[in-house]
Amino acid sequence: MSRWLPYPLLSTGLLAMWLLLNESVAPGTVILGGILALGASWALIALRPAKARVRRPGVAVRLALMVVADIVRSNIAVAGIISGLGRRDRRSGFVRIPLELRDPYGLTALACIITATPGTLWIEYDSETQAVLIHVLDLVDEDAWVRLIKRRYEQRLLEIFE
Amino acid sequence: MTHAAELPGWAALLTALFLLLGAALAFTGSVGLLRFRTFYERVHAPTLGTTLGLGCVLIASMIAFSALQSRPVLHEVLIAICVTVTTPITLMLLTRAALYRDRREGSDYVPTRAPRPNDH
Numbered sequence: 001m002s003r004w005l006p007y008p009l010l011s012t013g014l015l016a017m018w019l020l021l022n023e024s025v026a027p028g029t030v031i032l033g034g035i036l037a038l039g040a041s042w043a044l045i046a047l048r049p050a051k052a053r054v055r056r057p058g059v060a061v062r063l064a065l066m067v068v069a070d071i072v073r074s075n076i077a078v079a080g081i082i083s084g085l086g087r088r089d090r091r092s093g094f095v096r097i098p099l100e101l102r103d104p105y106g107l108t109a110l111a112c113i114i115t116a117t118p119g120t121l122w123i124e125y126d127s128e129t130q131a132v133l134i135h136v137l138d139l140v141d142e143d144a145w146v147r148l149i150k151r152r153y154e155q156r157l158l159e160i161f162e
Numbered sequence: 163m164t165h166a167a168e169l170p171g172w173a174a175l176l177t178a179l180f181l182l183l184g185a186a187l188a189f190t191g192s193v194g195l196l197r198f199r200t201f202y203e204r205v206h207a208p209t210l211g212t213t214l215g216l217g218c219v220l221i222a223s224m225i226a227f228s229a230l231q232s233r234p235v236l237h238e239v240l241i242a243i244c245v246t247v248t249t250p251i252t253l254m255l256l257t258r259a260a261l262y263r264d265r266r267e268g269s270d271y272v273p274t275r276a277p278r279p280n281d282h
Binding site: 072082092112123 | 191193194202203206213214215217236239240247249257258261273275
């Protein structure tokens with residue numbers, strides 16, 4: 001299994017991408033895509049990337065749906081701020097959030113989530129202090145943001161990746 | 163080369179709706195880029211166009227081409243995934259460069275580096 005299929009997730013992803021690009025599920029496309037996906041994952045052995053383990057696919061799907069909903073909600077919020085509908089005394093600022101998440105893939109996912117939701121911005125992660133600095137456009141309560149990011153996203157990413 | 167006339171009414175309406183919504187979001191983002199005062203606030207604004215704005219345009223494209231070709235056209239999903247995965251890289255490069263500069267200049271707006279256990 002591991003010898004023939006060293007990176008099952010990557011191979012599946014590549015095959016799915018190939019099928020989507022070709023817009024067909026004809027046997028020929030599947031076979032060619034399968035060969036390419038396997039070949040690419042064997043080539044990747046040379047680079048020895050750390051293996052990603054997704055433990056709870058169910059949680060991952062729920063997290064993805066939640067993030068899509070959050071993206072829509074924060075788009076509306078930021079559009080409101082820009083068009084001047086928000087409060088006059090809006091304040092933006094930095095928040096430092098200590099993280100328990102260590103897995104590089106988990107951190108990447110968190111960075112993508114935070115950047116993809118308008119209004120929050122991933123600034124820098126310090127691997128020594130294990131804290132991330134984010135910039136918030138509409139900062140009301142720093143502790144509320146720390147709680148939100150930790151409970152809503154980090155908790156679930158910990159379940160998925162660690 | 164336009165197929166707009168072949169598009170059924172309901173699809174044309176939905177396509178137009180999503181396209182306009184996406185364009186409006188991208189425009190709002192650009193206005194924000196202009197109106198905000200500091201660099202860090204400004205970087206927030208264009209993300210409207212790259213997230214929901216992009217999503218709306220892609221949904222419009224999916225509806226239009228699925229209706230024209232009478233089969234689901236889904237490869238726009240790949241654009242959404244690739245953009246979402248790559249935007250943080252550019253954003254981080256930009257913000258970290260700004261942060262580095264501000265710290266070098268001793269600006270009191272940006273927070274200093276967190277204290278480390280082995281600092282003297």
